Amino acid sequence: MTVTDIHPLDAALRMTPQHDGSVHTQAPAAYWNMVGPYGGITAAQMLQAVLQHPQVLGDPLSITVNFAGPVEAGDVRIEATPVRTNRSTQHWTVLMGQRNAQGELVVSTTATVITAVRRETFSLDDIAHPAMPDPQSCERFDTRGAMEWLQRYDMRVVQGAIPKTWDDSGHESISQLWVRDEPARALDFPALTALSDVFFPRVWLRRARRVPAGTVGMTVYFHASSEQLTKQGDKHLLAQASAQAFRNGYFDQTAQLWDSEGSLLATSHQIVYYKE
Amino acid sequence: MTVTDIHPLDAALRMTPQHDGSVHTQAPAAYWNMVGPYGGITAAQMLQAVLQHPQVLGDPLSITVNFAGPVEAGDVRIEATPVRTNRSTQHWTVLMGQRNAQGELVVSTTATVITAVRRETFSLDDIAHPAMPDPQSCERFDTRGAMEWLQRYDMRVVQGAIPKTWDDSGHESISQLWVRDEPARALDFPALTALSDVFFPRVWLRRARRVPAGTVGMTVYFHASSEQLTKQGDKHLLAQASAQAFRNGYFDQTAQLWDSEGSLLATSHQIVYYKE
Known part of the structure; x- marks a missing residue:
């Protein structure tokens, strides 16, 4: 650029x-x-x-x-x-x-x-962030040949990558990764909103089966202040997502996004359609 | 009645x-x-x-x-x-x-x-429900003198009751309880929606301090079919809620509601204002 x-x-x-x-x-x-x-x-x-x-x-x-x-x-x-x-x-x-x-x-x-308009109060993160190796030591997800939007993100998956073989084997539905905009860009609220949706469908991971799927509804709760976003700058965010229930064509996803120092930036939820 | x-x-x-x-x-x-x-x-x-x-x-x-x-x-x-x-x-x-x-x-x-319009597909609950004693063996939350809406629910708290003393001692933000309408009433989607909001503010539990608090936004994802609701009837639901982050005047809450047999009915999320 x-x-x-x-x-x-x-x-x-x-x-x-x-x-x-x-x-x-x-x-x-x-x-x-x-x-x-x-x-x-x-x-x-x-x-x-x-x-x-x-x-x-x-x-x-x-x-x-x-x-x-x-x-x-x-x-x-x-x-x-x-x-x-x-x-x-x-x-x-x-x-x-x-x-x-x-x-x-x-x-x-x-x-x-x-x-x-928010002001300083008692503040506390009530869930632990996963222990993660340094993003630089994690392999970047290879997006060559993938859809255009995936070229806009640098993802480094630590746990719960897209299954390499679609063999119906079944996995835990949790993914943990480092992620930032590509090219790198200072974090702001719209960027954080977009980053809350980077997870591939949990049903693919859970089933090791690539069924049609798409988000129907999504919520983001912002915990970060502008100052925290500015401090985070263009560094990698720590991101985690998992499902709670798969039922009759829809699953839910809960997700957390932490800054590079392990303080929550946002929590997010989705309801996602899947076929079969 | x-x-x-x-x-x-x-x-x-x-x-x-x-x-x-x-x-x-x-x-x-x-x-x-x-x-x-x-x-x-x-x-x-x-x-x-x-x-x-x-x-x-x-x-x-x-x-x-x-x-x-x-x-x-x-x-x-x-x-x-x-x-x-x-x-x-x-x-x-x-x-x-x-x-x-x-x-x-x-x-x-x-x-x-x-x-x-939903149809049967691969279905799976991906989180475990807590082990709970039978609702009949749990003490009913005493709502005498409490606000009117609390008279409309039969709650039997197993873990994470409202603190008995407001001593700033601090607790885990998780609550687990049995709950149903009072008088008992067959479960339907509006009843399930109302039941998703029965949890007292997590900040009271976390801090053992009774600060002003109120829900600003709330989402419910329905996993249940009409048939599952009919089958549940007027029995107690198993309900769980916890916070993920308290930050600058707002905390989030994630909640799960299971039927009496431990199958998820709904998952829910809130963003809640608190003072101080």
Whole structure:
């Protein structure tokens, strides 16, 4: 990357305000998944629409994104509405949509966001982070030939990599890895949101069977302050994900993201569709 | 309860359809908390507005409720909108509001709901349920003199009860209990939603200090089918909750609810405000 280049994440987060209060952006080709953009980048765009809104209060506390339908290549419209503003919290509803051939706006994604002005209180991480070797001593996940969005991340898996053979053998559903943007980029709330979705479907690991799967809904709770994100900079995050239940076409995933020193940045949850 | 009485939960779930597509209900006095209805009953009412909607498809898969402001005594309006309907999933946005003295509609609560038509697939619970003594052998939590909503539940705490002394001693943030509606009532999706919020604030347990606290956002992922709920009937559920991080005024909670035979019914997450 030369100094004149813009980071692909920053390109994806560029929003053009419209007269009706919505913003326009693009479905980012640099983060393409199989049939549309990577869900994490869509979530990051939904959050960015709130963060760039002139009325935003404080920093993100939580975001819930529901993936209602595919996002197509091209223009995307995001409408972020501050439904209620209190003294220290603000509640948002967010809709992403695209015009179809008939010019009708079709909603692809819904979200709710809570932002908050936070102040220092009693603070404590109540779960232990896994013991992990230094990221530099871990092998980088080889993304050659993989989908475009995977080129945007440097992942170093310590436990629970994608099975090498699809033999229905069954594994624990937990993965632990180091991960950062590629090229390296200073961490902020949209980047952290996108990083919360980097885990491959737990059902692939649990079953050692590659069935169709896709995230339907995802929540991120932000524990980090802006200062913690700034301090983390572009270093690798420690990330962990596991499933709690697989049932009748859907499994849930719980995930944790720690900074390089082992302090929680975010916790996240998903409900994920799978076939068979 | 005589046969002519209606269960307080069923009373709270009565919705009157309006000409504009919204429904009206009441802020239920039977579930009153300190400054408004118990959050779990508000979540159950938001879900009910979807379930009674003529266009609903399938059963609940997830609900995320954000508590934007207090719900006052009296009339409540809920607007449930099917934003997108796919072949087997449906995405809803839901708003709860009340008229203020000026006749303006003030939003108290936002939600998104996903419903889905599910079919049998590979299924597996990937976390173990705690070993618990029989509910009949556990002492019932004494709710005499406690808030009204607590009278609506039969809770039998096995581990992690509310501290008896507020001495800043510090405890593990995990609670495990048996719980059911009181009077006993057959389990359904709204009841399960309300039950997902029965845990007292984790910060009270962690710190053995009773600081002001309240849920800001809550998600429930439904693993149960209608058949599993019917089979469970009015027996006690096994419930567990713990925190992952306390940071600058907010902590997160992860929770699991199992049926009486130890099969997961739902997993749930919260982000909760606390003071100091």
